[in-house]
Amino acid sequence: MTLPDDPALVRVLAADGSFAPSPAAEPYLEVIDALADADLEQFYRDMAVSRAFDRQATNLQRQGQLALWPPSFGQEAAQVGSARAARGQDHIFPSYREHVVCTIRGVDPVDIIRMMRGLTHGGWDPADPANGNTRPYTLVLGSHTLHATGFGMGLVFDGRTATGDAAVDEAVMVYYGDGASSQGDVHEAMVFAASYRVPQVFFLQNNQWAISVPVATQSRTPLHLRAAGYMPSVLVDGNDVLASYAVTKVALDEARSGAGPRAIEAMTYRMGAHTTSDDPTKYRTSDEEEGWSARDPLVRMRAFLTARGASEALFADVDAEAEALADDVRTRTNALGTIPAESMFAHVYSDPHPLVTEQRAWLAAYEASFEEGAS
Amino acid sequence: MTATTTMPLGRALNAGLRAALAADDHVLLMGEDIGRLGGVFRVTEGLQAEFGDRRVLDTPLAESGIVGTAIGLAMAGFRPVIEIQFDGFVFPAFDQITTQLAKLTNRYEGALQMPVVIRIPYGGHIGAVEHHQESPEAYFAHTPGLRVVAPSTANDAYWMIQDAIASPDPVIFLEPKAKYWAKGEVDMSARAVPLHSSRVVRRGTDVTLVGHGAMVTALLQAAAIAEGEGTSCEVIDLRSLSPVDYAPILDSVRRTGRMVYAQEAPGFASVGSEVAATVMERAFYALEAPVLRVSGFDVPFPPAKLEGVYLPDADRILEAVDRVLAH
Numbered sequence: 001m002t003l004p005d006d007p008a009l010v011r012v013l014a015a016d017g018s019f020a021p022s023p024a025a026e027p028y029l030e031v032i033d034a035l036a037d038a039d040l041e042q043f044y045r046d047m048a049v050s051r052a053f054d055r056q057a058t059n060l061q062r063q064g065q066l067a068l069w070p071p072s073f074g075q076e077a078a079q080v081g082s083a084r085a086a087r088g089q090d091h092i093f094p095s096y097r098e099h100v101v102c103t104i105r106g107v108d109p110v111d112i113i114r115m116m117r118g119l120t121h122g123g124w125d126p127a128d129p130a131n132g133n134t135r136p137y138t139l140v141l142g143s144h145t146l147h148a149t150g151f152g153m154g155l156v157f158d159g160r161t162a163t164g165d166a167a168v169d170e171a172v173m174v175y176y177g178d179g180a181s182s183q184g185d186v187h188e189a190m191v192f193a194a195s196y197r198v199p200q201v202f203f204l205q206n207n208q209w210a211i212s213v214p215v216a217t218q219s220r221t222p223l224h225l226r227a228a229g230y231m232p233s234v235l236v237d238g239n240d241v242l243a244s245y246a247v248t249k250v251a252l253d254e255a256r257s258g259a260g261p262r263a264i265e266a267m268t269y270r271m272g273a274h275t276t277s278d279d280p281t282k283y284r285t286s287d288e289e290e291g292w293s294a295r296d297p298l299v300r301m302r303a304f305l306t307a308r309g310a311s312e313a314l315f316a317d318v319d320a321e322a323e324a325l326a327d328d329v330r331t332r333t334n335a336l337g338t339i340p341a342e343s344m345f346a347h348v349y350s351d352p353h354p355l356v357t358e359q360r361a362w363l364a365a366y367e368a369s370f371e372e373g374a375s
Numbered sequence: 376m377t378a379t380t381t382m383p384l385g386r387a388l389n390a391g392l393r394a395a396l397a398a399d400d401h402v403l404l405m406g407e408d409i410g411r412l413g414g415v416f417r418v419t420e421g422l423q424a425e426f427g428d429r430r431v432l433d434t435p436l437a438e439s440g441i442v443g444t445a446i447g448l449a450m451a452g453f454r455p456v457i458e459i460q461f462d463g464f465v466f467p468a469f470d471q472i473t474t475q476l477a478k479l480t481n482r483y484e485g486a487l488q489m490p491v492v493i494r495i496p497y498g499g500h501i502g503a504v505e506h507h508q509e510s511p512e513a514y515f516a517h518t519p520g521l522r523v524v525a526p527s528t529a530n531d532a533y534w535m536i537q538d539a540i541a542s543p544d545p546v547i548f549l550e551p552k553a554k555y556w557a558k559g560e561v562d563m564s565a566r567a568v569p570l571h572s573s574r575v576v577r578r579g580t581d582v583t584l585v586g587h588g589a590m591v592t593a594l595l596q597a598a599a600i601a602e603g604e605g606t607s608c609e610v611i612d613l614r615s616l617s618p619v620d621y622a623p624i625l626d627s628v629r630r631t632g633r634m635v636y637a638q639e640a641p642g643f644a645s646v647g648s649e650v651a652a653t654v655m656e657r658a659f660y661a662l663e664a665p666v667l668r669v670s671g672f673d674v675p676f677p678p679a680k681l682e683g684v685y686l687p688d689a690d691r692i693l694e695a696v697d698r699v700l701a702h
Contacts, residue, residue: 120484121478121481121482122482122483122484122486125483125484125486125487127486127487135450136482136483138475140470140474140475143443143470143471143474143475145443146439146440146442146443146444146446146447146471147443147444147446147447147450147475148447149443149444149447150443150444150445150446150447150448150449150450150451151447151448151450151451152447153444153447153448153451154447154448154450154451154452154453155451157403157429157448157453158451158452184439184467185439185440185443185470185471188435188437188439188440188443189440189443189444191435191437191440192434192435192437192440192444195435346484346485347480347481347483347484347485348480348481348519348520349480349520349522349544350480350485350488350489350543350544351542351543351544353522353544353617353618354618355617355618355619356519
C-alpha cells in the first residue's frame with residue numbers, strides 16, 4: 001500500500017496550497033513553469049464546475065431521476081490534470097467515474113446522465129469530433145485497458161504515432177482504479193502494451209477503496225511499483241492538479257515518441273460513496289474521511305491561486321458558471337423522455353439477424369394487439 | 376484452367392485467409408504460435424513469411440489479452456482474425472467475448488462495428504488430453520451479438536472464412552479439427568451459398584438428419600448404411616449455428632416427418648436442443664415422431680481412451696433413426 005509521504009511522490013502543491021515541490025517533482029517543474037495564469041485558472045474552473053455537476057447528478061439520483069450515480073467527488077485534480085495534459089489527437093478510454101475527464105474532452109454531461117438514467121448503455125459516439133476521441137464507459141473493471149492497448153497497437157501499425165512530431169503523434173490514455181488493478185486484464189494489457197511498444201498511458205486513480213475493500217487488500221506492494229515488471233511508472237499526488245498535469249504530459253509525450261507505454265499512480269481519495277447505492281459509514285471511519293477532506297484538491301488549488309493574487313471576481317465567476325451548468329443539467333435531465341421498445345433490437349448486430357428481426361416484429365404486433373383491444 | 380482444386384480443409388482455410396489478407400491490408404491474424412510455426416494445426420503456415428509480422432502476429436500467451444486487443448484494433452479500423460489454439464482455451468477470453476465483443480455495437484448504438492473473427496479448432500476425434508477436444512458452441516450461440524458458424528467441408532472452409540472476415544459483426548468460427556486433413560473439392564470461382572445458410576448435402580425421403588461440424592460426416596455414414604437397410608435419409612449440414620437457417624430443415628421435415636440431430640457437445644441446453652424445439656414449434660403437425668438428439672453425454676469430455684464411446688457415431692445415429700421410425 002502506498003503511503004502519502006512516499007519519497008517517490010511527485011507533489012508540487014502542499015495541502016495548504018503553498019508551492020512546495022517534493023524532491024521527486026524536480027524534473028517536472030519546467031512543465032509547470034510553462035503554464036500561463038489562464039491555464040491555472042482553467043484547472044480550478046474545471047474542478048469547481050465538475051464538482052457542481054457531480055453534486056447535481058447525485059441529487060438527481062436521490063430524487064429518483066437516475067438509477068445510479070458513481071460520484072467523482074474528491075478525484076477532480078487527478079482527472080483535470082491528466083485530461084488537460086492530453087492533446088486533442090489523443091484517445092481516452094475511461095472506466096466509469098471519469099465524469100471530469102469526459103466533460104473536459106467535450107462530452108455533454110447529459111450524455112453521461114442518459115446512461116445512468118437507463119436510456120442507453122453507451123451515451124456518445126467517440127467518432128463525433130465534439131467528444132474528443134473519448135470512449136463511452138466500460139463497467140466491467142479493467143476490460144477496457146485491453147481495448148485501449150489494442151487501439152494503440154493500431155496506431156503503431158498504421159504509423160499514426162512516433163513520427164517525431166508531438167503535435168500530430170497520437171497516444172491513448174486509459175483510466176482505471178485500485179480495485180481494477182487486481183484484474184488479470186489490466187496485467188495482460190500491460191504485457192501487450194510493452195510487447196508492441198504501444199503509445200499508452202495507464203492512469204491509475206488510487207482512491208483507496210474498491211467499494212468497501214481497502215487498497216491493502218488489492219496489493220501489499222505500492223501499486224506504482226507493480227508496473228516495473230512492464231514499464232516505467234511514476235507516483236503522483238492525485239489531489240495536486242499541477243503535479244497530475246505535469247506527470248501525465250511528460251508520460252504521454254514519452255509514449256507518443258515511440259518510447260513505449262508509461263504508468264501513473266495518482267494517490268487520491270473517493271470523498272463520496274462508491275455509488276449512490278453504497279454506504280461508506282459501514283466500512284470506513286469519519287477520522288479517515290476528515291483527514292482526506294483536509295487535502296481537498298479544490299481547496300488546495302484555490303489557496304494557491306489566491307496566494308498568487310487571483311481576484312474574488314474570478315471565484316465568483318467560476319461559482320456562477322458551476323451553478324449555471326448544474327441548473328442546465330437539471331433542466332435537461334428532467335426533459336429527457338423515454339426510449340421506444342424497438343430500440344433494444346436496433347443495434348444488436350450491424351447486419352440484420354433473422355432472430356432479432358423476427359422478435360422485433362413479434363413485439364410490435366404484440367403491443368399493437370393491446371392498442372386494438374383498447375379501441 | 377479450372378478454378379476447382381482438391382485440398383484438405385486446413386489448406387482451404389489457409390487459402391481463404393491468404394485471399395482475405397491480400398484483399399484488405401487491415402485484415403490481421405493474431406494468435407499463439409501462428410506466425411513462425413504456422414499454428415499448431417498449420418492453418419496459417421507461410422502467411423507470416425508472405426505478409427510480415429505486422430499482419431500475422433505471434434501474440435503473448437494470454438487469450439483475454441488477444442481478444443481484448445483485437446477489440447481495440449477493430450475500434451482503430453482493423454479486421455482482426457484470432458486463432459484460439461484449442462477449444463478449451465477460449466475460456467480465459469470468455470469475458471471479453473461475451474461482455475465486450477458481443478455487446479459493443481449495441482453499447483455504441485450502432486456507431487461502432489466489430490468485425491472480429493475468432494477461429495476455434497473444436498471437437499474430438501484426435502485422442503488429445505483434457506481441454507483439447509471440447510465443443511463450446513452453445514455458450515456463443517446463446518450470446519446475443521455473436522454469429523457462430525462451423526464449416527464441415529474444404530469448399531465451405533475456403534468461402535466461409537472469407538465471408539466471416541467480411542462480416543461487420545463478430546463471428547465465432549468453429550473449425551472441426553477432425554476434418555482438417557479431409558480433402559475436398561474447392562471451387563475458388565464462386566461461393567455456393569451465403570454464410571448463414573444450412574444446406575442439404577444428401578437427399579432422402581424417410582428421416583431428416585441434421586448436424587454440424589464433424590458430425591456431418593457421421594450423419595452421411597449413417598445415411599449410407601441406412602440406405603442399405605432400405606431407409607432413405609436426408610442429411611442437412613447446419614453450417615450456421617447463429618443465426619440458424621431453418622427453411623431447408625423445415626422443408627425437409629415436412630416431407631419426412633422425422634428428424635434426428637447429431638452433435639458432439641453435451642445435449643443439455645445445446646444447439647441441437649434449440650433446433651429441435653423450433654422444429655417442434657413450426658412443423659408440429661408434420662412430425663410423425665419426437666425429434667431426437669444424439670449428443671455427447673452430459674459429462675466432461677472423457678480421457679481420450681473413451682472418446683470413441685463418448686462421441687456420437689453412425690451406429691448411435693442409426694439407433695436414433697430406428698427409434699423415430701418405430702413411431
